[in-house]
Amino acid sequence: MAELGERFKEQVALLGKDGSLVSIIARPAALRGDDRPAIVILNTGIIHRVGHHRMYVTLSRELAAAGHTVVRFDFSGIGDSGPVSDRMPPLASCLEQIKSVVDSLAQTYRVTRFVLIGLCSGADHAILYADDDERVVGLVLMDPTLPPTLRYYFHYVLQRLPHARNWLNFVTGRSGLLKMLAGHLTQRLRAPLNSSELAPQNLQFSPHLARCYRVAARRRVNMLAVFTRVSARHTYPQQILDAFPETGGGGRLRLEYFPESDHHFSPPQARARLFRAIADWVESI
Amino acid sequence: MTPFFLGTSQRRLFGIHTAAASCGGKPRAAVLCQPWGDEYIYAHRCMRQLAVRLSLCGFDTLRFDYFGTGDSAGEKGDTDAEGLRADVVTAIETLEDLAATDKVTLIGLRAGANVAADVAMRFATGMAAGFRAAIEALILWDPLRPLDGDALPGRTLTLVTQGMRPHELSILPQGSPAAVEFLPAPCPWIEEASTTGMLPIRVIQRIEEWLS
Numbered sequence: 001m002a003e004l005g006e007r008f009k010e011q012v013a014l015l016g017k018d019g020s021l022v023s024i025i026a027r028p029a030a031l032r033g034d035d036r037p038a039i040v041i042l043n044t045g046i047i048h049r050v051g052h053h054r055m056y057v058t059l060s061r062e063l064a065a066a067g068h069t070v071v072r073f074d075f076s077g078i079g080d081s082g083p084v085s086d087r088m089p090p091l092a093s094c095l096e097q098i099k100s101v102v103d104s105l106a107q108t109y110r111v112t113r114f115v116l117i118g119l120c121s122g123a124d125h126a127i128l129y130a131d132d133d134e135r136v137v138g139l140v141l142m143d144p145t146l147p148p149t150l151r152y153y154f155h156y157v158l159q160r161l162p163h164a165r166n167w168l169n170f171v172t173g174r175s176g177l178l179k180m181l182a183g184h185l186t187q188r189l190r191a192p193l194n195s196s197e198l199a200p201q202n203l204q205f206s207p208h209l210a211r212c213y214r215v216a217a218r219r220r221v222n223m224l225a226v227f228t229r230v231s232a233r234h235t236y237p238q239q240i241l242d243a244f245p246e247t248g249g250g251g252r253l254r255l256e257y258f259p260e261s262d263h264h265f266s267p268p269q270a271r272a273r274l275f276r277a278i279a280d281w282v283e284s285i
Numbered sequence: 286m287t288p289f290f291l292g293t294s295q296r297r298l299f300g301i302h303t304a305a306a307s308c309g310g311k312p313r314a315a316v317l318c319q320p321w322g323d324e325y326i327y328a329h330r331c332m333r334q335l336a337v338r339l340s341l342c343g344f345d346t347l348r349f350d351y352f353g354t355g356d357s358a359g360e361k362g363d364t365d366a367e368g369l370r371a372d373v374v375t376a377i378e379t380l381e382d383l384a385a386t387d388k389v390t391l392i393g394l395r396a397g398a399n400v401a402a403d404v405a406m407r408f409a410t411g412m413a414a415g416f417r418a419a420i421e422a423l424i425l426w427d428p429l430r431p432l433d434g435d436a437l438p439g440r441t442l443t444l445v446t447q448g449m450r451p452h453e454l455s456i457l458p459q460g461s462p463a464a465v466e467f468l469p470a471p472c473p474w475i476e477e478a479s480t481t482g483m484l485p486i487r488v489i490q491r492i493e494e495w496l497s
Contacts, residue, residue: 010358012299014286024287024299024356046482048329051353057356080288080301080333 007018008064015073016100022047022080023073023101026064027109037113037285038105039063039266040098041072042122048079051119052264059275066279069109073101073200091128091198098129106135113137115282120144120263121200124209130221131212138222138285140278143263145203146234147210148184149242155235156180199234213244223253224281228261254281286336291349298372299356300349302383303336304496309345313421314384315496316376317348318397321429324474325354328394330482331473335392335489342493345384349376351400366403366459373404377418388421390496396476398428406436424492427472442495444488448472467493 008026015021041056043049049072050057060070074081075094086093099117105111115138116126123144130136148156157177160166169175188205203209216223225247227237234240237257241248256277261270292298304312317332319325336346351372353359377389393401405423423441425432427448443465470480470485478484 010290010356012290022286022301045480046330050326050329052323052362054354058369079329080286082286098293168383 003100008061010061010064013071015071015104016076016081016084016097017086018084020076020084021073021097021101022049022102023071024060025105026060026070026072027063028067028069029172029200032067034067036069037115037282038071038109038111039115039117041070042098042116042118042125043075043078044119044122047099048080049074053266053268054273055265055271055274058271059278060205062275062279063172063282064109066283068282069111071101071105089197089199091125091200094125095129097134098125099133102133102135110241113285115140115285117278118142118144119265124200124203127212127216131215133218136221138224138282139216140224140226140281142226142230142274143228143233144225144240144245145200145209146239147204150238151242152235153177153181155230159230159235162248182258210244214246217244217246217249217252220250220252222276222285223247224251224256224279226256226258226277227263228258228263228270231263292352292372295393296368296371296375297351297358297474298349298352298375300347300379301333301336301375302380303340303342303346303348305345305384306340310343312384312386313346313390313496314344314345314380314386314388315363315390316373316380316401317346318373318391318394318401319350319355319395320397320474321351321354322396323476324395325350327476327478328474330368331478331484331489332394334484335492338489339496340492342497343479344390344496345378345380345386347376347383366400369400370404370407373400377404377422381418387418390422390424391420392424392426392492393428394426396429398425399430399432401425402432402437402441405438405441406433406482410436411440422496424495426488426492440443442466442492444468444491446470446472446488448475 007029009029010024010026013023013025015023056072060072063070075097076084101115114136117140118126119142123141126139130139225240227234237255248251258270261267265271267272289301290297318452320328332348336348339346350357350368353361353364391401391405405420407422423438425443427446445467468487470487471483473485
């Protein structure tokens with residue numbers, strides 16, 4: 001690791017319009033002349049920029065050592081960043097903060113292409129942001145929000161069929177499947193058409209989310225979609241292709257599946273494989 | 286809050302200095318020693334909040350990541366007990382300069398409590414000779430490993446929250462001058478603390494009260 005340490009440099013930066021977003025910028029020790037995309041790593045939920053198991057620190061350093069400028073930062077009110085007084089809805093405010101970070105990197109380091117990396121809510125922020133910024137050429141989406149498909153429900157039921165308890169719950173009206181279907185139906189009916197009404201809890205069925213994937217596919221944005229083992233969000237790796245068929249066209253989507261890993265990439269071997277997959281994919285852009 | 290790197294180029298640490306909000310009185314300073322591993326991640330918001338609240342009480346605070354953790358340089362495998370103690374001493378020296386004081390309070394949570402206790406005992410017994418600073422007070426919050434109560438400095442407060450299981454209580458300092466207080470507050474170092482956003486307000490208030 002001492003060898004890796006000699007191949008990158010890190011500095012603290014206060015980014016954002018009012019300099020309130022605490023950020024760490026990792027850069028290669030020896031700058032190359034090529035136009036490698038800069039990489040922006042987004043918060044996972046309210047976990048600060050270090051990430052679970054310090055995964056974003058390690059990932060930043062490996063990508064910086066490979067020649068990229070990488071920034072990890074905290075959204076306002078998360079981690080060490082202070083609150084902002086933009087009076088915007090939280091989601092819109094997050095997207096505005098990503099823009100300010102991207103603008104700052106573009107201006108400071110003369111970078112023209114960007115890759116956004118996010119897990120869970122970070123993945124959702126990444127795809128929503130890419131809708132509005134043509135400088136984004138790549139997205140790493142780890143366990144993003146996906147709408148359920150027919151095959152999703154089929155897998156869901158199939159996984160639960162062997163367990164007698166699920167049958168009992170179904171007969172007694174306490175079935176998780178029935179509750180989920182009712183919840184999905186309600187969410188689908190209430191899904192906001194307007195992007196300004198978007199919130200993490202109503203994103204799954206929003207036509208705006210589908211539109212963002214469509215736009216990204218049309219703009220030929222490269223996507224690395226990473227899925228950990230089955231969760232409430234997805235039951236099979238190809239669900240993203242069934243939910244958003246446009247993403248499959250043109251060979252711009254790479255799928256990676258980590259059945260051995262939980263949502264936070266707790267097993268060290270899974271993290272190591274994830275970092276290799278991301279580094280290989282970024283190199284191919 | 287001012288984020289910066291401290292320490293040497295060989296052992297660079299990430300830290301956040303929160304300056305005292307009120308001026309005029311005698312400068313006071315506190316180094317916050319973070320927990321370890323997942324507990325560090327989940328307790329991050331609580332430690333930040335503690336720093337902010339102490340700054341309002343007139344304390345300059347420094348919270349930092351040990352070498353090989355958080356945003357500091359190094360890898361997980363680079364960390365050992367001696368290194369952790371050295372990092373706390375680096376933080377104390379840095380805060381001495383920032384706050385212009387030679388007395389520092391140490392506050393440690395979980396593994397951080399044990400590291401803070403180790404360092405305080407070394408200062409008290411002269412093992413850390415050559416330093417300007419003196420440890421003014423020590424607060425140990427839900428410590429992780431057994432503590433030798435007799436070796437702790439006189440002005441020590443041990444706080445125990447709901448997160449400590451009954452079998453863990455035997456690690457607390459017994460028969461020592463160090464006060465042990467049980468508070469019915471949620472513990473900030475479990476995953477629920479980050480998913481629900483709960484903060485142990487009573488503990489933070491008790492720390493403020495005890496230090497004032």
